[in-house]
Structures are given as C-alpha cells and as structure tokens.
Amino acid sequence: MTTAVLAGSTGLVGSNILQTLLSDPSIAHTHAYTRRPLPTTSPNLTPLLSADHSTWPSLFPHPSGPSLFLSALGTTRANAGSFEAQHKIDVELNLSLARAAKDAGVQIYVLISSAGASSSSFFPYPRMKAELEDAIKALGFEHTVILRPGLIVGDREDSRPAEWGVRKIAGLAGALTGGWGKDFWAQDASVIARAGVRAGMECVEGRREKGVWVLGQGDIVRMGKEEKK
Secondary structure, eight states: OEEEEEEOTTSHHHHHHHHHHHHOTTEEEEEEEESSOOSOOOTTEEEEEOSOGGGGGGGOOOOSSSEEEEEOOOOOHHHHSSHHHHHIIIIIIHHHHHHHHHHTTOOEEEEEOOTTOOTTOSSHHHHHHHHHHHHHHHHOOSEEEEEOOSEEESOOSSOOHHHHHHHHHHHHHHHHHTTHHHHTTEEEHHHHHHHHHHHHHHHHTTOSOSEEEEEOHHHHHHHHHSOOO
16 A cells, blocks of 8 residues: 655645545555645545645655655745745745655655746746756656646636636637547646546556656646546
C-alpha cells in the first residue's frame, strides 16, 4: 500500500487530487498540507496544518514503504501581491518541499506545472514554471512526473473574472463538440487530478522507466479519462 503527501490541497486541482487519493483503495494514507482546516475528513487523511508556510518543510512526514509526493501548489500574482511574492510560493516553497520529500526518502514526485513552461519565454509566468521544473529535475528523484495542462476548467473558490469568462467559453466548446473542443486547449481539474494520481501510481507499480516523464495536454486527457485497469 502507498502513502501519499500532497501540497496545494485546497486549490482547484489540488482539492480534486485529494479526493482522488482518498477514493483510491491502493492509497493507504494521505498527508495534506493546508493553511486552514480541510473541508474533508477521513481516517486515511492527516492534515499538515500550519498558516506559516516556512514551517511546512519541517512537517514533512517520513512514511515507510512506497510513497509519492504530489504538488499542485501555486498562487497568482494578484493573490500574492507581487510577482516576487508569487515566486516565493510557486518556486521557493515548492522547491523546499521537494527537498524535504527527497530527504524523507520519497522516490516519486508529481508536479502540476503549466503548458508553455519555457525558460526562453517572453513572459515571466512560463519562465517561472520552467525554473521550478528544472530545479525539481536536478534533485534526482527516481521518478519525476510533470503535468503541463492548458487552461484549467472548474469552479474556483477565488474570483477571477477574466478567467471565469474563458472557462465558460471552454465549457460551451466542450458541450458543442462532445468534449474535444475543450480538451484541445483546456482540461477539467478532475481530469488533471486523475491523470496525476494515475501517473504517480504507475511509477509506484514499476510500470514506468525511471527518469523524467512529461505529460502534455493530450496525455493528461487520455490518462484522466480512461478507465482504471
């Protein structure tokens, strides 16, 4: 049985990952980082609760047996207050937690990144995502799984009016085309979550070669929608 650790458990994708982990019979227990009490309770769930992000690496559990760490941790420049503050969460905190996972003996790391992540991008956000990806790869986990979804579709707790409009367009495209029009450039948070957990478990079960595995939007849709074998 596998133990999972999750960062970003209250975000749009992270909350779906949490539900996916808790419903998967092959996951014995889940530890979830959170700044506030989780809306979900389960005997198989241990919240790693602290409003102070700087304490999070010290809270990392040391599970015995197969384990994986999943991160859907991230914020926006608007919520953080500045790009520098966003960088502290999206890159620095993520990297600190990844190092804590490596020190705890975790061999499988799953990261929810972003389509277009590139160190040569003109825009700071894709460069930031590429910076994190490169830093995680350098840690040398036995398995590093990177998911690069496009626009993430789903109901967020926070209000993002411009994104809300685009998500509505994506939803309409999906309704009119049986899902293809949306899947081409936007993915449901639940689909991304299932793909991330499934990819991690394939590594746990030895069905993937060691190294770095990058899942693009098509891979995410395929893995997130196919029936579990």
